[in-house]
Amino acid sequence: MAAAWSPPGAPSSWRLTAAQFEVLRDDEELLALAAAIPPDRLPPLLFQAAATFLVLELEPHPLRDWFPRVGEAQPPLPADFNAHYRAFCLDHRDRLLEVSSLHRYQMNEVGRCADVLPALSPAAQDPRGIALVDLGTGAGLALHLDRYRYGYRRGGNTDSVGDAGAAVVIETELRGEVAPPIPAALPRVSHRVGIDVEPLDLTDPDVRRWLAACIPQEIGAVTRFHDAVQVALAHPADTVRGDAGEVLPAVVASIPEEALVCLIDTYVHVFFSAEELERFRTLVDALGAERDLDWVSIDPLVPMGDAATSSVLGIDVPPALLRRNRREGVFGVIGRLSYRGGRRSGALLGLAHPGAAWLEWLGPGAIVSSPRHS
Ligand SMILES: C[S@@+](CC[C@H](N)C(=O)[O-])C[C@H]1O[C@@H](n2cnc3c(N)ncnc32)[C@H](O)[C@@H]1O
Secondary structure, three states, rough: OOHHHHOOOOOOOHHHHHHHHHHHHHOHHHHHOOOOOOOOOHHHHHHHHHHHHHHHHOOOOOOHOOOOOOOOOOOOOOHOOOOHHHHHHEEEEEEHHHHHHHOOOOOOHHHHHHHHHHHHHHHHHOOOOEEEEEEOOOHHHHHHHHHHHEEEEEOOOEEEOOOOOOOEEEEEEEEOOOOOOHHHHHHHEEEEEEEEEEOOOOHHHHHHHHHHHOOOOHHHHHHHHHHHHHHHHHHHOEEOOOOOOOOHHHHHHHOOOEEEEEEEEOHHHOOOOOHHHHHHHHHHHHHHOOOOOOEEEOOEEEEOOOOOEEEEOOOOOOOHHHHHHHHOOOOOOEEEEEEEEEEEEEEEEEEEEEOOEEEEEEEOOEEEEEEOOO
């Protein structure tokens, strides 16, 4: 976990997030505490969010000052951070467990829109306009991807797209040799709807406080989240409560025929069981046999971790990528399944840091899966 968020060469602002995971990983007492969290509630992530929640709420000195504040630079991480953080977690063990029992880990990283955007480039050129369906939308921040500005940096150059006055600016560092297909203009979104088993109501200040604690404590991520919440509050979008595998057919049926349906899935299907995932793929195949659609996934390989063998979309993964996954820890694999006239095609397109610190494009149609419908 720590290596994934803050690998060698990552900006130093990610060190705090990595250090929080390291303290937990290396401490028997804290691990025993986290072990009280049921496995299906993602113990390391929920533990980290609960600890962050308490730091932001209780403002302990000096710990609070090592966590970022919107409008200020990321504070440097002192050598004694680990000892202070460990002691704080142990001193507040009861509240930590209480906060963990009252919440689910629900991280909304709006930065992932910078990874989705190039995967939408064929759809962005489609005259039909896009109907965005954000699966596992959480607070719905990705539903506004056409309202943000993006900066793709390589060396000293930045390729930007989006309104220069946008309230949310997402910047990411390009890695590798291949340039992602950044659309010249943002896609025209004609319809937007989110689906979530537990949609989050941003008008509730308690919800906003919990979500802010689920965000990695990196100043870019913290600022993006803060700004994106304002955009979402200003533009309420439809959200359907339910299991995506159950409600998707009705949601798609409610979208006007003339729109091109784009399903967005960022860090959602990676948490499905193998059976749920297979059922969902079959469902999308059935929907794609009826109307044109894209399914863009930014998810780690599955099963998550060293034992990964497959991509969420079911597209074959080359051995070199599986080896890289074992070496580097969790990163997002960008893939797209496209259904046009009942024919399916698919490709793994790129790799991305889980919090949008970097993006690496694999090249046009690096790996293509065979169509299932004809
Ligand atoms: C890790 S969060 C990712 C949120 C957001 N997509 C992002 O990348 O910032 C996963 C989200 O998926 C939702 N979720 C999990 N299983 C789901 C399901 N079967 N159907 C719909 N939503 C689901 C959770 O409630 C949570 O909001």
